[in-house]
Amino acid sequence: MDKIIIEGGKRLAGTIPISGAKNAALTLIPCALLTEEPLTLRNLPRLADIDGFQHLMNQFGITTSIQGTRPEDFGRVMTLEAPRITSTVAPYELVRKMRASILVLGPMLARMGEATVSLPGGCAIGNRPIDLHLKAIEAFGAEIELAQGYVRARAPDGGLPGGEFDFPVVSVGATENALMAAVLANGTSRLFNAAREPEIVDLCNLLVAMGAQIEGIGTSDLTIHGVRRLHGATYRVMADRIEAGSYACAAAITGGEVLLEGAKAEEMQATLHALRNIGIHAESEANGVRIGANGRLKAVNLSTAPYPGLATDMQAQLMALLTRAEGTSVLTETIFENRYMHVPELNRMGANIETSGRTAIVHGVERLTGAEVMATDLRASMSLVIAGLAAEGQTQVRRLYHLDRGYERLEEKLALVGAQVERIGDE
Numbered sequence: 001m002d003k004i005i006i007e008g009g010k011r012l013a014g015t016i017p018i019s020g021a022k023n024a025a026l027t028l029i030p031c032a033l034l035t036e037e038p039l040t041l042r043n044l045p046r047l048a049d050i051d052g053f054q055h056l057m058n059q060f061g062i063t064t065s066i067q068g069t070r071p072e073d074f075g076r077v078m079t080l081e082a083p084r085i086t087s088t089v090a091p092y093e094l095v096r097k098m099r100a101s102i103l104v105l106g107p108m109l110a111r112m113g114e115a116t117v118s119l120p121g122g123c124a125i126g127n128r129p130i131d132l133h134l135k136a137i138e139a140f141g142a143e144i145e146l147a148q149g150y151v152r153a154r155a156p157d158g159g160l161p162g163g164e165f166d167f168p169v170v171s172v173g174a175t176e177n178a179l180m181a182a183v184l185a186n187g188t189s190r191l192f193n194a195a196r197e198p199e200i201v202d203l204c205n206l207l208v209a210m211g212a213q214i215e216g217i218g219t220s221d222l223t224i225h226g227v228r229r230l231h232g233a234t235y236r237v238m239a240d241r242i243e244a245g246s247y248a249c250a251a252a253i254t255g256g257e258v259l260l261e262g263a264k265a266e267e268m269q270a271t272l273h274a275l276r277n278i279g280i281h282a283e284s285e286a287n288g289v290r291i292g293a294n295g296r297l298k299a300v301n302l303s304t305a306p307y308p309g310l311a312t313d314m315q316a317q318l319m320a321l322l323t324r325a326e327g328t329s330v331l332t333e334t335i336f337e338n339r340y341m342h343v344p345e346l347n348r349m350g351a352n353i354e355t356s357g358r359t360a361i362v363h364g365v366e367r368l369t370g371a372e373v374m375a376t377d378l379r380a381s382m383s384l385v386i387a388g389l390a391a392e393g394q395t396q397v398r399r400l401y402h403l404d405r406g407y408e409r410l411e412e413k414l415a416l417v418g419a420q421v422e423r424i425g426d427e
């Protein structure tokens with residue numbers, strides 16, 4: 001299994017190109033199910049999750065072609081074309097590897113009047129149910145059946161009528177599924193307390209480019225007037241605000257200065273606000289966001305929340321940064337119940353963190369020391385890389401398949417700004 005070896009203590013300086021957003025790409029790709037015409041997505045990140053989603057789309061009879069396969073290219077262009085759907089089943093084998101597969105439920109149902117998708121199951125960061133995905137499309141007129149680990153959704157003859165749903169909890173994925181189900185409904189649908197994440201805005205913008213009629217984009221109340229058909233489009237995936245925030249933490253913990261090229265400050269305000277409170281300079285520039293640190297870090301209290309609050313996907317990376325701050329920080333994770341798996345590993349590197357339920361208390365330490373570490377989820381793995389960049393000596397991060405789900409060519413990007421980092425296969 002591959003591992004990354006980091007020699008800590010190098011100050012990061014220079015420019016890091018920010019890739020297209022994984023979490024946007026994973027909801028834009030299933031939009032290809034909504035039209036017979038080609039959908040071309042530009043700036044797709046090269047990630048294991050994108051490859052997995054491509055396989056899933058192929059399973060439905062959708063053809064996919066990719067440009068930009070030169071090793072030196074960041075980002076790719078994928079054209080998906082679905083003149084005919086040959087299967088409406090998303091099998092366990094593919095869904096198991098990638099939770100976001102559930103996002104085919106809404107568009108498949110909208111196009112074909114039925115969809116059968118394996119239940120994704122729990123995962124490392126928490127239980128992650130899909131009840132709200134199902135309730136929202138039920139409210140639009142679908143019949144749902146659960147059997148043998150699969151969810152089967154059917155629309156009445158003539159298609160989904162559309163309807164209203166008020167989310168009791170803000171859910172990014174359920175909002176996305178509901179939107180993709182509603183765009184081809186016979187009537188008007190309304191979503192209340194919908195998620196407002198920039199990735200949802202990106203999805204709405206693509207759907208509108210395909211001919212959908214959506215009001216309230218960027219707010220928590222969305223009105224979707226169903227249309228008879230959608231057409232193809234060419235669309236550029238938004239920049240990855242979580243990748244950008246992760247590299248901001250990496251630069252900050254080394255006292256470095258980097259330009260996060262392509263990052264959009266307005267989409268990562270909560271992260272930039274947290275960084276400024278920690279004592280980091282963060283400025284928006286024409287072609288990205290500039291991060292500068294002078295080495296001194298201040299403790300802060302942070303709590304995750306749905307957008308525009310602080311993203312849960314930034315919690316682990318900010319915690320790694322705060323291990324080196326002066327004083328004690330308190331972090332509260334309000335979105336997922338089990339998202340502190342990086343804590344024991346960070347403590348093995350010399351951090352001093354205690355957890356109690358959803359709270360983590362981070363007592364800043366003078367120094368971190370390199371260690372062999374591994375984590376069980378994507379952002380937790382990144383937090384170990386960040387700690388490793390500041391640690392004395394060598395850190396080895398294992399189980400890279402987590403990082404490969406969400407960070408395009410991590411070691412190359414870090415090397416660009418002066419990190420001493422190498423990926424090796426040890427088997």
Ligand SMILES: CC(=O)N[C@H]1[C@@H](OP(=O)(O)OP(=O)(O)OC[C@H]2O[C@@H](n3ccc(=O)[nH]c3=O)[C@H](O)[C@@H]2O)O[C@H](CO)[C@@H](O)[C@@H]1O
Pocket residue numbers: 022023024026100126127128129130131132133134169170171172173174195311312313335336337
């Ligand atoms: C591919 C993708 O975009 N993943 C992101 C998406 O995940 P995902 O869409 O899975 O996360 P949700 O926004 O749905 O989850 C938010 C909360 O709602 C709960 N919930 C969700 C659905 C449901 O049917 N019932 C329910 O109770 C979850 O357990 C969680 O406590 O948003 C999360 C929250 O910003 C991010 O951490 C993930 O990176």
Ligand SMILES: C=C(OP(=O)(O)O)C(=O)O
Pocket residue numbers: 023099100125313378379406
């Ligand atoms: C939790 C994440 O992703 P996913 O929902 O794909 O597991 C993430 O991006 O941090």
